[in-house]
Amino acid sequence: xxxxxxxxxxxxxxxxxxxxxxxxxxxxxxxxxxxxxxxxxxxxxxxxxxxxxxxxxxxxxxxxxxxxxxxxxxxxxxxxxxxxxxxxxxxxxxxxxxxxxxxxxxxxxxxxxxxxxxxxxxxxxxxxxxxxxxxxxxxxxxxxxxxxxxxxxxxxxxxxxxxxxxxxxxxxxxxxxxxxxxxxxxxxxxxxxxxxxxxxxxx
Amino acid sequence: xxxxxxxxxxxxxxxxxxxxxxxxxxxxxxxxxxxxxxxxxxxxxxxxxxxxxxxxxxxxxxxxxxxxxxxxxxxxxxxxxxxxxxxxxxxxxxxxxxxxxxxxxxxxxxxxxxxxxxxxxxxxxxxxxxxxxxxxxxxxxxxxxxxxxxxxxxxxxxxxxxxxxxxxxxxxxxxxxxxxxxxxxxxxxxxxxxxxxxxxxxxxxxxxxxxxxxxxxxxxxxxxxxxxxxxxxxxxxxxxxxxxx
Numbered sequence: 001x002x003x004x005x006x007x008x009x010x011x012x013x014x015x016x017x018x019x020x021x022x023x024x025x026x027x028x029x030x031x032x033x034x035x036x037x038x039x040x041x042x043x044x045x046x047x048x049x050x051x052x053x054x055x056x057x058x059x060x061x062x063x064x065x066x067x068x069x070x071x072x073x074x075x076x077x078x079x080x081x082x083x084x085x086x087x088x089x090x091x092x093x094x095x096x097x098x099x100x101x102x103x104x105x106x107x108x109x110x111x112x113x114x115x116x117x118x119x120x121x122x123x124x125x126x127x128x129x130x131x132x133x134x135x136x137x138x139x140x141x142x143x144x145x146x147x148x149x150x151x152x153x154x155x156x157x158x159x160x161x162x163x164x165x166x167x168x169x170x171x172x173x174x175x176x177x178x179x180x181x182x183x184x185x186x187x188x189x190x191x192x193x194x195x196x197x198x199x200x201x202x203x
Numbered sequence: 204x205x206x207x208x209x210x211x212x213x214x215x216x217x218x219x220x221x222x223x224x225x226x227x228x229x230x231x232x233x234x235x236x237x238x239x240x241x242x243x244x245x246x247x248x249x250x251x252x253x254x255x256x257x258x259x260x261x262x263x264x265x266x267x268x269x270x271x272x273x274x275x276x277x278x279x280x281x282x283x284x285x286x287x288x289x290x291x292x293x294x295x296x297x298x299x300x301x302x303x304x305x306x307x308x309x310x311x312x313x314x315x316x317x318x319x320x321x322x323x324x325x326x327x328x329x330x331x332x333x334x335x336x337x338x339x340x341x342x343x344x345x346x347x348x349x350x351x352x353x354x355x356x357x358x359x360x361x362x363x364x365x366x367x368x369x370x371x372x373x374x375x376x377x378x379x380x381x382x383x384x385x386x387x388x389x390x391x392x393x394x395x396x397x398x399x400x401x402x403x404x405x406x407x408x409x410x411x412x413x414x415x416x417x418x419x420x421x422x423x424x425x426x427x428x429x430x431x432x433x434x435x436x437x438x439x440x441x442x443x444x445x446x447x448x
Contacts (some may be wrong), residue, residue, distance in 0.1 A: 016281070020274050020357065027267060032259035040257040049266050053273065060274050064281035075251035082219065082254060115248035119255055127256030145220035146253050152215040153222070170214035174249050181252065 004120050009068035016063045023060050030074060031056075034081045036124075041085035041147055051088060055081040072116060086149035118181035130180035138173035141166055204228045210242040217246040218253070264381075265438060268428065271357030272439035354424060358386075358441035361410070363424050370414040372401075372424075377410055378441070380428060387429045388412060389436060390421035390446075397425070402432050422447050 011029075014022030031052060038048035038055075058080050059066075059073075066076055122130075131139055137159070144150045144158065156166040209229050215221050216229050233240060352363040354372065361374025372388060380386065385404045389397040398421075400414040418424070425440040 016279075018279060020271060023274055024267070024271060024357070027270060031262050031266070033255065033257070035260040035262050036257035037254040039260055048260075049262060052262065053266060053270050056270050057273055057277055061277060061280050063279065072248065072251070075248050078251040078254040079219070082250065086219070112244065112246075112248035114245070115252050118252050119248075122252070122255065124256055124258050127252060131253075131256055142218070142253065145215065146218045146250060150220065151222050152212070152220050155220070164211070167211055167215050170218065170220065171211075171246075174214050174217075174246050177249070177252065178245075 004074070005068070005072055005116065008073035012063060012066055012068050012073050015060065020060075023056065026059070026073070026077070027056055030077055034077065037078060037081050038085045041082065041149075042088050047088060048085070051081060051084045054084050058084075072119075074119065075115075082146070090149040114178060114182060118178070122181050126181065127177075130177050133180060134173050134176055138169045138176070141169040142173045145170060204232055206232075206236065206238050206240065209233070210240065213240075213243040213246050214249075216243065217249050219250065268357065268441060269439045272441060272443075275356045276443060352424065352444040352446055354426070354442050354444040356426070356440060356442035358426065358428075361442065363418075363444050363446075365418050368417050370400075370416075370418045372403075372410070372412045372414065372426075374410045374442075377403075380404075384428050384430055385432070386410075386426050386441075387432060387436070388414060389425045389427065389440075390414070390416070390418065391423040391425060392419075392421050397436055399432065399434065402429075418446055 034052045038051040144155045152166045156163040350365040354361040358378040364371045385402045388401040391397045401412045403410050403412050424444040426442040427436045
Protein backbone atom coordinates (compact mmCIF):
# COMPACT_ATOMS: atom_id res chain seq x y z
CA UNK A 1 0.00 0.00 0.00
CA UNK A 2 1.38 3.40 -0.97
CA UNK A 3 2.11 6.08 1.63
CA UNK A 4 -0.86 8.12 0.48
CA UNK A 5 -3.18 5.16 0.68
CA UNK A 6 -1.76 4.29 4.08
CA UNK A 7 -2.58 7.77 5.38
CA UNK A 8 -6.05 7.53 3.88
CA UNK A 9 -6.60 4.07 5.35
CA UNK A 10 -5.78 5.36 8.83
CA UNK A 11 -8.11 8.31 8.28
CA UNK A 12 -10.84 5.87 7.21
CA UNK A 13 -10.34 3.88 10.43
CA UNK A 14 -10.72 7.01 12.53
CA UNK A 15 -13.76 8.18 10.62
CA UNK A 16 -15.27 4.72 11.08
CA UNK A 17 -14.73 5.16 14.82
CA UNK A 18 -16.88 8.29 14.70
CA UNK A 19 -14.05 10.84 14.83
CA UNK A 20 -15.29 14.05 13.21
CA UNK A 21 -11.77 15.50 13.36
CA UNK A 22 -10.63 12.74 10.99
CA UNK A 23 -13.30 13.73 8.51
CA UNK A 24 -12.01 17.29 8.87
CA UNK A 25 -8.53 16.06 7.98
CA UNK A 26 -9.88 14.21 4.97
CA UNK A 27 -11.61 17.44 3.94
CA UNK A 28 -8.38 19.39 4.33
CA UNK A 29 -6.57 16.89 2.10
CA UNK A 30 -9.05 16.69 -0.73
CA UNK A 31 -11.60 19.51 -0.59
CA UNK A 32 -9.82 21.62 -3.21
CA UNK A 33 -9.54 18.72 -5.65
CA UNK A 34 -13.14 17.74 -4.96
CA UNK A 35 -14.38 21.29 -5.50
CA UNK A 36 -12.41 21.56 -8.73
CA UNK A 37 -14.05 18.42 -10.03
CA UNK A 38 -17.54 19.43 -8.91
CA UNK A 39 -17.14 22.90 -10.41
CA UNK A 40 -16.03 21.45 -13.72
CA UNK A 41 -19.26 19.48 -13.89
CA UNK A 42 -21.88 21.84 -12.47
CA UNK A 43 -20.23 25.15 -13.52
CA UNK A 44 -21.67 27.02 -10.54
CA UNK A 45 -19.58 27.79 -7.47
CA UNK A 46 -22.36 27.65 -4.89
CA UNK A 47 -23.80 24.45 -6.30
CA UNK A 48 -20.33 22.91 -6.49
CA UNK A 49 -19.78 23.62 -2.78
CA UNK A 50 -23.10 21.92 -2.02
CA UNK A 51 -21.90 18.90 -3.98
CA UNK A 52 -18.66 18.75 -2.01
CA UNK A 53 -20.53 19.15 1.27
CA UNK A 54 -22.92 16.33 0.42
CA UNK A 55 -20.12 14.07 -0.79
CA UNK A 56 -18.16 14.35 2.46
CA UNK A 57 -21.34 13.76 4.47
CA UNK A 58 -21.95 10.64 2.37
CA UNK A 59 -18.44 9.39 3.12
CA UNK A 60 -19.05 10.05 6.82
CA UNK A 61 -22.31 8.13 6.79
CA UNK A 62 -21.18 5.21 4.68
CA UNK A 63 -17.57 4.77 5.74
CA UNK A 64 -18.28 1.29 7.05
CA UNK A 65 -18.80 0.07 3.49
CA UNK A 66 -15.32 1.22 2.53
CA UNK A 67 -12.53 -1.35 2.73
CA UNK A 68 -9.04 0.09 2.36
CA UNK A 69 -7.77 -3.30 1.23
CA UNK A 70 -10.12 -3.21 -1.73
CA UNK A 71 -9.96 0.40 -2.77
CA UNK A 72 -8.63 3.90 -2.41
CA UNK A 73 -10.47 6.36 -0.17
CA UNK A 74 -9.53 9.22 -2.47
CA UNK A 75 -10.89 7.39 -5.50
CA UNK A 76 -14.12 6.59 -3.72
CA UNK A 77 -14.51 10.17 -2.51
CA UNK A 78 -13.94 11.52 -6.00
CA UNK A 79 -16.44 9.07 -7.43
CA UNK A 80 -19.00 10.18 -4.86
CA UNK A 81 -18.30 13.81 -5.78
CA UNK A 82 -18.70 12.99 -9.45
CA UNK A 83 -21.94 11.04 -8.83
CA UNK A 84 -23.46 13.97 -6.99
CA UNK A 85 -22.30 16.56 -9.48
CA UNK A 86 -23.70 14.54 -12.37
CA UNK A 87 -26.92 14.08 -10.41
CA UNK A 88 -27.27 17.86 -10.25
CA UNK A 89 -26.96 18.41 -13.97
CA UNK A 90 -28.60 15.30 -15.33
CA UNK A 91 -31.25 14.31 -12.81
CA UNK A 92 -31.20 10.95 -11.13
CA UNK A 93 -30.68 7.96 -13.28
CA UNK A 94 -33.69 5.65 -13.36
CA UNK A 95 -33.55 2.81 -10.84
CA UNK A 96 -30.30 4.05 -9.33
CA UNK A 97 -30.45 6.28 -6.28
CA UNK A 98 -27.36 8.08 -5.06
CA UNK A 99 -26.98 5.82 -2.04
CA UNK A 100 -26.99 2.80 -4.31
CA UNK A 101 -24.58 4.49 -6.69
CA UNK A 102 -22.15 5.35 -3.88
CA UNK A 103 -21.97 1.77 -2.71
CA UNK A 104 -21.67 0.26 -6.17
CA UNK A 105 -18.97 2.75 -7.04
CA UNK A 106 -16.81 1.18 -4.34
CA UNK A 107 -16.24 -1.64 -6.82
CA UNK A 108 -14.91 0.83 -9.35
CA UNK A 109 -12.34 2.52 -7.14
CA UNK A 110 -9.51 0.06 -6.90
CA UNK A 111 -7.07 -0.93 -5.73
CA UNK A 112 -5.11 -0.35 -8.89
CA UNK A 113 -1.42 0.48 -8.48
CA UNK A 114 -1.11 1.90 -11.98
CA UNK A 115 -3.70 4.62 -11.54
CA UNK A 116 -2.74 5.23 -7.93
CA UNK A 117 0.86 5.83 -8.95
CA UNK A 118 -0.35 8.22 -11.62
CA UNK A 119 -2.55 10.00 -9.08
CA UNK A 120 0.34 10.53 -6.69
CA UNK A 121 2.74 11.69 -9.35
CA UNK A 122 0.74 13.57 -11.95
CA UNK A 123 -0.25 17.21 -11.57
CA UNK A 124 -3.52 18.59 -12.87
CA UNK A 125 -1.55 20.08 -15.76
CA UNK A 126 -0.07 16.69 -16.66
CA UNK A 127 -3.48 15.06 -16.66
CA UNK A 128 -4.81 17.89 -18.82
CA UNK A 129 -1.86 17.47 -21.16
CA UNK A 130 -2.50 13.75 -21.42
CA UNK A 131 -6.17 14.43 -22.15
CA UNK A 132 -5.22 17.00 -24.79
CA UNK A 133 -3.04 14.45 -26.53
CA UNK A 134 -6.01 12.17 -27.19
CA UNK A 135 -7.67 12.12 -30.60
CA UNK A 136 -10.70 14.43 -30.60
CA UNK A 137 -13.32 11.69 -30.74
CA UNK A 138 -11.77 9.84 -27.79
CA UNK A 139 -11.43 12.97 -25.69
CA UNK A 140 -15.01 13.90 -26.51
CA UNK A 141 -16.27 10.45 -25.47
CA UNK A 142 -14.47 10.68 -22.11
CA UNK A 143 -15.73 14.22 -21.56
CA UNK A 144 -19.33 13.29 -22.31
CA UNK A 145 -19.29 10.25 -20.03
CA UNK A 146 -17.23 11.34 -17.06
CA UNK A 147 -17.88 15.08 -16.85
CA UNK A 148 -21.33 15.31 -18.41
CA UNK A 149 -22.88 12.07 -17.19
CA UNK A 150 -23.92 10.49 -20.48
CA UNK A 151 -23.95 6.71 -20.90
CA UNK A 152 -22.01 5.14 -23.74
CA UNK A 153 -25.31 4.51 -25.55
CA UNK A 154 -26.16 8.20 -25.30
CA UNK A 155 -22.66 9.11 -26.47
CA UNK A 156 -23.18 6.82 -29.46
CA UNK A 157 -26.42 8.61 -30.31
CA UNK A 158 -24.97 12.06 -29.78
CA UNK A 159 -21.96 11.38 -31.97
CA UNK A 160 -23.70 9.22 -34.57
CA UNK A 161 -21.69 6.03 -34.09
CA UNK A 162 -22.64 2.48 -33.04
CA UNK A 163 -22.50 1.78 -29.27
CA UNK A 164 -19.54 -0.54 -29.81
CA UNK A 165 -17.58 2.32 -31.34
CA UNK A 166 -18.36 4.54 -28.36
CA UNK A 167 -17.13 1.92 -25.88
CA UNK A 168 -14.08 1.32 -28.05
CA UNK A 169 -13.21 5.02 -27.99
CA UNK A 170 -13.48 5.09 -24.21
CA UNK A 171 -11.28 2.01 -23.92
CA UNK A 172 -8.63 3.43 -26.24
CA UNK A 173 -8.73 6.78 -24.44
CA UNK A 174 -8.11 5.23 -21.03
CA UNK A 175 -5.39 3.00 -22.42
CA UNK A 176 -3.57 6.01 -23.88
CA UNK A 177 -4.03 8.05 -20.71
CA UNK A 178 -2.61 5.24 -18.65
CA UNK A 179 0.43 5.02 -20.89
CA UNK A 180 0.96 8.77 -20.92
CA UNK A 181 0.67 9.09 -17.15
CA UNK A 182 2.69 5.97 -16.39
CA UNK A 183 5.84 7.23 -18.03
CA UNK A 184 8.60 7.22 -17.12
CA UNK A 185 8.48 5.82 -13.59
CA UNK A 186 5.90 3.10 -14.14
CA UNK A 187 6.27 0.40 -16.74
CA UNK A 188 3.54 -0.16 -19.22
CA UNK A 189 1.69 -3.35 -18.75
CA UNK A 190 -1.38 -4.92 -20.26
CA UNK A 191 -2.61 -6.18 -16.92
CA UNK A 192 -1.27 -3.91 -14.24
CA UNK A 193 0.22 -6.87 -12.41
CA UNK A 194 3.74 -6.50 -13.77
CA UNK A 195 3.49 -2.76 -13.25
CA UNK A 196 2.76 -3.34 -9.61
CA UNK A 197 5.65 -5.78 -9.27
CA UNK A 198 7.92 -3.28 -10.97
CA UNK A 199 6.90 -0.63 -8.48
CA UNK A 200 7.49 -2.93 -5.56
CA UNK A 201 10.92 -3.95 -6.82
CA UNK A 202 11.98 -0.31 -7.02
CA UNK A 203 11.16 0.33 -3.38
CA UNK B 204 -24.26 -10.67 -19.41
CA UNK B 205 -21.22 -12.73 -20.37
CA UNK B 206 -17.52 -12.17 -19.75
CA UNK B 207 -16.82 -10.86 -23.25
CA UNK B 208 -19.56 -8.24 -23.06
CA UNK B 209 -18.33 -7.10 -19.67
CA UNK B 210 -14.80 -6.66 -20.93
CA UNK B 211 -16.11 -4.66 -23.88
CA UNK B 212 -17.95 -2.36 -21.49
CA UNK B 213 -15.00 -2.08 -19.10
CA UNK B 214 -14.08 1.52 -19.83
CA UNK B 215 -17.67 2.74 -19.82
CA UNK B 216 -18.29 0.87 -16.57
CA UNK B 217 -15.32 2.27 -14.64
CA UNK B 218 -16.21 5.81 -15.72
CA UNK B 219 -19.83 5.46 -14.62
CA UNK B 220 -21.02 5.49 -18.23
CA UNK B 221 -23.33 2.48 -18.25
CA UNK B 222 -26.99 2.59 -17.31
CA UNK B 223 -28.26 1.41 -13.94
CA UNK B 224 -29.28 -2.08 -15.05
CA UNK B 225 -25.98 -2.71 -16.79
CA UNK B 226 -24.08 -1.45 -13.78
CA UNK B 227 -25.89 -3.88 -11.50
CA UNK B 228 -25.32 -6.76 -13.90
CA UNK B 229 -21.63 -6.00 -14.28
CA UNK B 230 -21.10 -5.55 -10.53
CA UNK B 231 -22.88 -8.79 -9.76
CA UNK B 232 -20.90 -10.65 -12.42
CA UNK B 233 -17.54 -9.34 -11.19
CA UNK B 234 -18.29 -10.34 -7.62
CA UNK B 235 -18.95 -13.95 -8.54
CA UNK B 236 -17.03 -14.66 -11.76
CA UNK B 237 -13.88 -16.76 -11.46
CA UNK B 238 -12.33 -15.18 -14.55
CA UNK B 239 -9.69 -12.48 -13.88
CA UNK B 240 -11.38 -9.78 -15.99
CA UNK B 241 -8.08 -7.97 -16.31
CA UNK B 242 -9.66 -5.58 -18.81
CA UNK B 243 -11.93 -4.24 -16.09
CA UNK B 244 -9.58 -4.43 -13.15
CA UNK B 245 -6.86 -2.67 -15.13
CA UNK B 246 -9.10 0.34 -15.64
CA UNK B 247 -10.62 0.53 -12.17
CA UNK B 248 -9.67 3.82 -10.53
CA UNK B 249 -9.27 5.66 -13.85
CA UNK B 250 -12.07 8.06 -12.98
CA UNK B 251 -10.20 9.56 -10.07
CA UNK B 252 -7.30 10.34 -12.39
CA UNK B 253 -9.64 12.18 -14.74
CA UNK B 254 -10.96 14.10 -11.74
CA UNK B 255 -7.38 15.02 -10.86
CA UNK B 256 -7.21 16.88 -14.16
CA UNK B 257 -9.62 19.49 -12.87
CA UNK B 258 -7.83 22.51 -11.42
CA UNK B 259 -8.09 22.48 -7.62
CA UNK B 260 -10.31 25.27 -6.28
CA UNK B 261 -10.04 26.52 -2.72
CA UNK B 262 -13.42 26.23 -0.97
CA UNK B 263 -14.92 29.13 0.94
CA UNK B 264 -14.10 29.21 4.63
CA UNK B 265 -17.78 28.64 5.44
CA UNK B 266 -17.90 25.29 3.69
CA UNK B 267 -15.73 23.53 6.25
CA UNK B 268 -17.76 24.95 9.14
CA UNK B 269 -21.00 23.94 7.46
CA UNK B 270 -19.72 20.43 6.80
CA UNK B 271 -18.47 19.89 10.34
CA UNK B 272 -21.76 21.14 11.80
CA UNK B 273 -23.70 18.76 9.56
CA UNK B 274 -21.44 15.85 10.42
CA UNK B 275 -21.81 16.54 14.14
CA UNK B 276 -25.56 16.14 13.72
CA UNK B 277 -25.51 13.22 11.25
CA UNK B 278 -25.40 9.60 12.41
CA UNK B 279 -23.15 7.11 10.67
CA UNK B 280 -25.05 4.28 9.04
CA UNK B 281 -23.17 1.60 10.97
CA UNK B 282 -23.90 3.23 14.31
CA UNK B 283 -27.59 2.77 14.98
CA UNK B 284 -28.73 5.35 17.47
CA UNK B 285 -31.68 6.12 19.59
CA UNK B 286 -34.03 6.77 16.75
CA UNK B 287 -33.72 6.18 13.02
CA UNK B 288 -35.45 8.48 10.59
CA UNK B 289 -38.05 6.93 8.29
CA UNK B 290 -36.51 5.70 5.03
CA UNK B 291 -38.17 8.40 2.99
CA UNK B 292 -37.22 11.23 5.31
CA UNK B 293 -34.62 13.51 3.77
CA UNK B 294 -31.19 13.15 5.29
CA UNK B 295 -29.07 16.07 6.43
CA UNK B 296 -27.08 15.97 3.21
CA UNK B 297 -30.16 16.70 1.11
CA UNK B 298 -31.35 19.52 3.31
CA UNK B 299 -28.91 22.24 2.46
CA UNK B 300 -31.66 24.69 1.57
CA UNK B 301 -33.34 24.33 4.99
CA UNK B 302 -32.04 26.57 7.81
CA UNK B 303 -29.99 24.52 10.25
CA UNK B 304 -32.10 25.54 13.24
CA UNK B 305 -35.05 23.78 11.68
CA UNK B 306 -32.97 20.75 10.71
CA UNK B 307 -31.20 20.39 14.01
CA UNK B 308 -34.42 20.02 15.95
CA UNK B 309 -35.26 16.75 14.16
CA UNK B 310 -35.24 13.67 16.39
CA UNK B 311 -32.52 11.99 14.34
CA UNK B 312 -30.14 14.91 14.55
CA UNK B 313 -30.73 15.33 18.25
CA UNK B 314 -30.10 11.65 18.87
CA UNK B 315 -26.86 11.88 16.91
CA UNK B 316 -25.71 14.79 18.98
CA UNK B 317 -26.50 12.94 22.20
CA UNK B 318 -24.60 9.90 21.02
CA UNK B 319 -21.57 11.92 19.97
CA UNK B 320 -21.55 13.57 23.38
CA UNK B 321 -21.81 10.26 25.21
CA UNK B 322 -18.81 8.92 23.33
CA UNK B 323 -16.56 11.88 24.06
CA UNK B 324 -17.59 12.86 27.54
CA UNK B 325 -15.50 10.56 29.72
CA UNK B 326 -12.05 11.94 29.00
CA UNK B 327 -13.35 15.44 28.59
CA UNK B 328 -14.83 15.61 32.06
CA UNK B 329 -11.52 14.95 33.74
CA UNK B 330 -9.63 17.89 32.28
CA UNK B 331 -12.62 20.20 32.46
CA UNK B 332 -13.18 19.32 36.08
CA UNK B 333 -9.63 20.31 36.98
CA UNK B 334 -9.98 23.74 35.45
CA UNK B 335 -13.45 24.35 36.70
CA UNK B 336 -12.25 23.77 40.25
CA UNK B 337 -10.51 27.13 39.98
CA UNK B 338 -13.62 28.96 39.03
CA UNK B 339 -16.00 29.58 41.86
CA UNK B 340 -18.77 30.73 39.61
CA UNK B 341 -18.60 27.57 37.57
CA UNK B 342 -18.50 25.48 40.70
CA UNK B 343 -21.59 27.16 42.05
CA UNK B 344 -23.35 26.70 38.77
CA UNK B 345 -22.50 23.02 38.61
CA UNK B 346 -23.42 22.48 42.23
CA UNK B 347 -26.76 24.18 41.72
CA UNK B 348 -27.61 22.66 38.36
CA UNK B 349 -30.72 20.55 38.26
CA UNK B 350 -30.07 19.46 34.71
CA UNK B 351 -26.85 19.22 32.69
CA UNK B 352 -27.02 19.14 28.88
CA UNK B 353 -24.12 17.97 26.77
CA UNK B 354 -23.09 20.40 24.02
CA UNK B 355 -20.97 19.09 21.14
CA UNK B 356 -19.88 20.11 17.68
CA UNK B 357 -16.97 21.02 15.46
CA UNK B 358 -15.80 23.79 17.83
CA UNK B 359 -15.34 21.38 20.74
CA UNK B 360 -17.63 20.39 23.58
CA UNK B 361 -19.15 21.84 26.70
CA UNK B 362 -22.03 21.73 29.13
CA UNK B 363 -25.21 23.74 29.52
CA UNK B 364 -26.10 23.90 33.20
CA UNK B 365 -29.71 24.61 34.16
CA UNK B 366 -30.95 25.23 37.70
CA UNK B 367 -34.51 25.78 36.54
CA UNK B 368 -34.16 29.54 36.30
CA UNK B 369 -30.63 30.47 35.31
CA UNK B 370 -28.70 28.64 32.60
CA UNK B 371 -24.93 28.73 32.21
CA UNK B 372 -22.85 27.49 29.30
CA UNK B 373 -19.38 26.29 30.24
CA UNK B 374 -16.67 24.82 28.02
CA UNK B 375 -12.97 24.28 27.93
CA UNK B 376 -10.68 25.22 25.04
CA UNK B 377 -13.19 25.93 22.35
CA UNK B 378 -11.80 26.24 18.84
CA UNK B 379 -9.99 29.50 18.13
CA UNK B 380 -12.23 32.14 16.62
CA UNK B 381 -11.35 33.85 13.35
CA UNK B 382 -10.12 37.40 13.90
CA UNK B 383 -12.99 39.81 14.60
CA UNK B 384 -15.48 37.02 15.34
CA UNK B 385 -17.42 35.93 18.39
CA UNK B 386 -19.48 32.97 19.50
CA UNK B 387 -23.20 33.72 19.67
CA UNK B 388 -25.49 31.55 21.79
CA UNK B 389 -29.05 30.62 20.79
CA UNK B 390 -32.08 28.97 22.27
CA UNK B 391 -34.54 27.47 19.79
CA UNK B 392 -38.08 26.54 20.69
CA UNK B 393 -40.54 24.23 19.02
CA UNK B 394 -41.50 27.10 16.71
CA UNK B 395 -38.03 26.85 15.18
CA UNK B 396 -37.15 30.48 15.83
CA UNK B 397 -33.66 31.07 17.29
CA UNK B 398 -33.42 33.60 20.13
CA UNK B 399 -30.02 35.17 20.88
CA UNK B 400 -29.07 34.60 24.52
CA UNK B 401 -25.48 35.80 24.77
CA UNK B 402 -22.05 35.95 23.22
CA UNK B 403 -18.54 34.80 24.06
CA UNK B 404 -15.56 36.55 22.56
CA UNK B 405 -12.64 34.71 24.08
CA UNK B 406 -12.18 31.07 23.16
CA UNK B 407 -9.09 30.51 25.31
CA UNK B 408 -9.21 28.46 28.52
CA UNK B 409 -12.57 28.03 30.18
CA UNK B 410 -15.52 29.78 28.53
CA UNK B 411 -18.40 30.61 30.85
CA UNK B 412 -21.52 32.48 29.78
CA UNK B 413 -24.71 33.05 31.79
CA UNK B 414 -27.59 32.95 29.31
CA UNK B 415 -29.67 36.11 29.16
CA UNK B 416 -32.81 34.11 29.79
CA UNK B 417 -33.74 30.73 31.21
CA UNK B 418 -34.09 27.68 29.00
CA UNK B 419 -37.87 27.68 29.40
CA UNK B 420 -39.53 25.69 26.63
CA UNK B 421 -36.53 25.70 24.33
CA UNK B 422 -35.78 22.37 22.65
CA UNK B 423 -32.32 23.13 21.27
CA UNK B 424 -29.29 25.12 22.35
CA UNK B 425 -26.78 26.12 19.68
CA UNK B 426 -23.74 28.30 19.13
CA UNK B 427 -22.68 29.95 15.88
CA UNK B 428 -19.70 32.03 14.89
CA UNK B 429 -20.63 35.58 13.93
CA UNK B 430 -18.68 38.75 13.17
CA UNK B 431 -20.94 40.71 15.55
CA UNK B 432 -24.02 40.05 17.65
CA UNK B 433 -26.87 39.39 15.21
CA UNK B 434 -30.61 38.83 15.49
CA UNK B 435 -30.62 35.60 13.47
CA UNK B 436 -27.81 33.12 12.78
CA UNK B 437 -25.86 33.78 9.58
CA UNK B 438 -24.12 30.40 9.48
CA UNK B 439 -24.35 26.82 10.65
CA UNK B 440 -23.88 25.90 14.32
CA UNK B 441 -20.49 24.89 15.65
CA UNK B 442 -21.96 23.50 18.89
CA UNK B 443 -25.37 21.98 19.53
CA UNK B 444 -27.29 20.42 22.42
CA UNK B 445 -30.68 18.81 22.61
CA UNK B 446 -32.70 20.13 25.55
CA UNK B 447 -35.40 17.50 25.22
CA UNK B 448 -35.68 14.28 27.11
